[in-house]
Amino acid sequence: MLADLAVGKVLSGELVTDLSLNNNNFAYVSQFVDNQMVMETPRDELKFVLDNQGCSQNEIQLRITEIASYLGIIDLLDINEKRLSGGQKQLVNLASALILKPKVLLLDEPTSQLDPIAAEKLLQVVHKINEELNVTVLLVEHEIDRAIRYANRLLVMEEGSLIEDAPVDKGLRDIYQNPHLKNYLTQVDRLILELNLPTDQQLPLSNKEVGLLINQHRTSLKSVPRKILVDTTAENILEIKRLNFRFDFNGPQIINNVSFELKRGQSYCVIGPNGMGKTTLLKTMTQQLKPQSGKILFAGHKVQNDFYQKVFVLPQNPAILFMEDTVAEEIKYQLQLSRRDTTFEAVLEKFSLKGLEKTSPYDLSGGQQEFLALALGFIKNPQILFLDEPTKGLDPNKKLELGQMLNQFQKTGGTVFVNSHDLLFAARFFDQIAMMFDGKISQFTTPTVFFKDKFFYTTEINKALRETFPLALSWEDIKRSES
Incomplete structure (x- = not known):
């Protein structure tokens, strides 16, 4: 009855629906x-x-x-x-x-x-x-922070099996008891469970309920926001000066007189509403689109023909990067080009691609395609990583892995520039954040400075705790005070 929706071969079992449905x-x-x-x-x-x-x-x-x-x-x-x-x-x-x-x-x-x-x-x-x-x-969904409040039941799948099918409150509490699934919890529920604060409320808790609960116990808690060391002496690796771009001669200005610098070894994240020019900015910065005016300087000089050998660009659709028939061929081809001493097996292990060697890149899930593309980028060992929505399709555990990879890349002198709608990812792993709107970009500032006075564009923890701990951005930022 659902043949049009069922993809692949059903090995056993049957799909049963109401007889009135087609x-x-x-x-x-x-x-x-x-x-x-x-x-x-x-x-x-x-x-x-x-x-x-x-x-x-x-x-x-x-x-x-x-x-x-x-x-x-x-x-x-x-x-x-x-x-x-x-x-x-x-x-x-x-x-x-x-x-x-x-x-x-x-x-x-x-x-x-x-x-x-x-x-x-x-x-x-x-x-x-x-x-x-x-x-x-x-x-x-991988990210349940918003969706879970509207759900009646929570189902959890792992390695092809349904391991949880329960009312939302029980499902969330069961997830917390599973070390591998803990990161799937909403931020506010994770905070309350980690602190073991007493509550008779059903999960998920609202931001208001969490705010009141934290306020009741504020004397026994403390805020420990992530510390960011900004090296003001680092050299500029990329300079954008008065950049302007529009698709049509009489069309709207998509990039409107944008200027900023990227420093070596720093990470930058641009957030903002859909359709405000973030992807167009990234394409213009990386010479995929030609600006009407402005300058782009790479290491103090005009962009040369070898620019793409020194940077890696991950588009919103990573599949357009693939050229080979299998995952193994993609990785081996990039290893040959880069002549890195990294082994094929090490790449498979690091990017969770083991067992997928013979799979076509186009048959991978969205998250797997994202990680395969990232593997190709890291093999290249560029000076700058340009990533457009890199966390889409990634589960919370994979997001943490990606964030740690990016931080390690920075420690070796690499620079990261990312467009993202994932505010928690931005708050956790980036040194500088800016917002783009109507073709213009705000000044880059640290996450705590950027998010603390925002009403909508901030993390759920910051929304819940803005009255008690205004610098807290994730559940990890609140700890028990030492007695």
């Missing part, structure tokens, strides 16, 4: 945003979906109007898909699913490429659909 009652949104859009504009994409359902032109117009208004994508309807950010494409993909009026909605990491505010709004919409339209929602 394939038209199921809608699916993939984690690979570029794989779902087949038309040039969102309007054509939505029209294509409804044309296939045999809808009249009047019905098509009404449904497009309704769903575009509901998801706030009216301004995107006639923009070429090549100009849409990953997050904007994800909203269009969700619209394509909902426009079918499904009874079951299947979502595969739907917020992975959305900025924090857009992600929250999307989940609120999904919750509203679930509650008001009685649509069943099955959401697959």
Whole structure:
């Protein structure tokens, strides 16, 4: 009955649904945003979906109007898909699913490429659909901080097996008892469980509940935010001076008079809403797009032909980097090019690719593709790593591994420049953070300075504890006071 959704060969068991349901009652949104859009504009994409359902032109117009208004994508309807950010494409993909009026909605990491505010709004919409339209929602997610508050049950899969299927409160408490799964917990729930603070509330706790609980025990707690040593004497490895870019002569200014420097051995993270120019900035900095004006200096000189030999660029879609038929061939080819003394086996071990040697890079999961691409970048041993949304598709444990790799890369003199919607990742692992909006970029500052006065663009711990411990950004920043 669900043959269109089932991929691969079923070895045993069966898929059973209500007899009144058929394939038209199921809608699916993939984690690979570029794989779902087949038309040039969102309007054509939505029209294509409804044309296939045999809808009249009047019905098509009404449904497009309704769903575009509901998801706030009216301004995107006639923009070429090549100009849409990953997050904007994800909203269009969700619209394509909902426009079918499904009874079951299947979502595969739907917020992975959305900025924090857009992600929250999307989940609120999904919750509203679930509650008001009685649509069943099955959401697959690595990052549960936002989604878990809307869920009725929590299911956990490990190595192909379902190891947990329980009400949310029990599921979260069971996760905490599993050392391998602890990092999946929401930050505020992890904090309360780690501190062993008494509460009769069901998990997940709200930020308000956690704030009140911490305030009650504040005398026995202390804040120990991460210390960042900024080397002001380090040389500039890259200088951006008055950079400007637009796609069309009369089009909007995507990069608007942007200037900043990257210092050797430092890490930089740019955050901000979808569609504000972060990816375009990275492409312009790395010579993939030619700016209308401004200067880019690498190690004090104009960018030369050997620039790409000295840097590595990870795009939002890592699959475009792959050239070989298998994971093993990709890694061995890069090892030959770089002539590094790193062994093939060491790369497999470090980037969790063991057992995938004969797999096509295109058959890997989103997170595995991300780590394979990162492996190719680290083998290259560049002076600068440019990474566009490197944590999408990664589970919390893999995010920690990536952060530690980046910090180690810095210790050897490497510089890291990242675009990300992952505020917790930015707070934990980067020296300098800035926000991009409307083509302009703010000054880079340390995480504690950047996040402490933000209302929406900050971590959940900072939202919960801003009245008691305003510099705390993650659960690790709050400890028991020494007696």
